[in-house]
Amino acid sequence: MPELPEVEVVRRGLERWVSGRTIASADVLHPRAVRRNAGELADQLKGREIRSAERRGKYLWLPLGDEGEHAAAEPAADRTAEHPSGPESAEHVAGEALLAHLGMSGQLLMVDPDAPLEKHLRVRIGFADGGPDLRFVDQRTFGHVLVAPLTVPVRPSHAGPYRPVPEPVAHIAPDPFEDVFDDTEFAIRVRRRRTGIKRALLDQSLISGVGNIYADEALWRARLHWARPTETLTTKKIAELLAAARDVMSEALGEGGTSFDSLYVNVNGESGYFDRSLAVYGRRDEPCRRCGTPIRREAFMNRSSYSCPRCQPRPRDARP
Known part of the structure; x- marks a missing residue:
């Protein structure tokens, strides 16, 4: 299974290729790769702009703008939340993201839209600019992608700014390269x-x-x-x-x-x-x-x- 360095290599590639691009379509070729919202993915993604590529541990996610919104209205560097200071503080929703876990054999590939479909292609995302597709290929189908709410985790033992993370990832400890790792x-x-x-x-x-x-x-x-x-x-x-x-x-x-x-x-x-x-x-x-x-x-x-x-x-x- 890919570990932190392998996932970070993929994140850096995604940051270069998909940040600032608007999604035109999303096709699900295997429902298990999308899990709970297989029939809704296209509606959830169409018209939304990818703001950046983020990672915690082995999880990747692409923060999404609202449909028709330009990401420049809210720069990635400014999308952090200050750490709640009191016991009354609670996690709150801060948008949505396309979350991906590669599992044992998952691959996120940038591919020319006219290229033949891969044998184990599970999800295909096309962009409004007509440039390279984002394709999720997974031979064993243990990985998955899904749209999840971004929440601001509450960890009173840490101090400082907290970036939003997808709700399914909020319970996972920071990785050793994060500023909040203590x-x-x-x-x-x-x-x-x-x-x-x-x-x-x-x-x-x-x-x-x-x-x-x-x-x-x-x-x-x-x-x-x-x-x-x-x-x-x-x-x-x-x-x-x-x-x-x-x-x-x-x-x-x-x-x-x-x-x-x-x-x-x-x-x-x-x-x-x-x-x-x-x-x-x-x-x-x-x-x-x-x-x-x-x-x-x-x-x-x-x-x-x-x-x-x-x-x-x-x-x-x-x-x-």
Whole structure:
């Protein structure tokens, strides 16, 4: 499944290709890809301008203007809400957005309107300027798109401006690249969780955007075994792990993300190549890039965890 760097690559492409364009049509070729509003998508989107491309963790969304409204009337930089200061504050609606989750195999592609339709095309969005379509292609149809209300989340533990997020995303924690992500609070909550550290990294209520690949890579950089109990970690060690996660995901972003097959691509259909730089993930029995010890693979939550037995020794009090 695409993780934060892969989704950010797609977001940047969408920002370039669809911001400021007005939607002329939306065709749904598979109802499951749109879920609850399959029959309404065209009516919800026609005539509306896409203002920008946004992301939190693995979710993407395109804020929409009202039909016939020009986005310049409300610049993207000004569409934030100040953090409510009192307990009486509540979430409020701040417009709508086209929300997308890529699932296991979803692709958002910019394609010439006259190009042949893709075999697994699920949703096709055309624009009034006659330029490239936005097409949602999904071989396994685990991903989806839908129009959702934008709400301003209330998180009293944070301070500062809050941008609107789609209602289905409001419960997800900020990702480590957001200004509102609080490193200190994250460390406190991780230590209270009493679980294995990799489970904590994958917990979307603690931190969003980190998946199996980058969790393993960050843990290797921080010299932590994935089953290390969270309550045994110092604040300093958690800070090192966060820094490692940010570093590895930044490096992956610079190389277009990680592509193990043709399912993950950017909006131009191109694959990333960070898989060549992975230190442990998918490298079972290959030498550790730091010490030369063969990388081990262990079962984890119906998936796999990769680590170096020497650099990341399994703790005696390991938590599965």
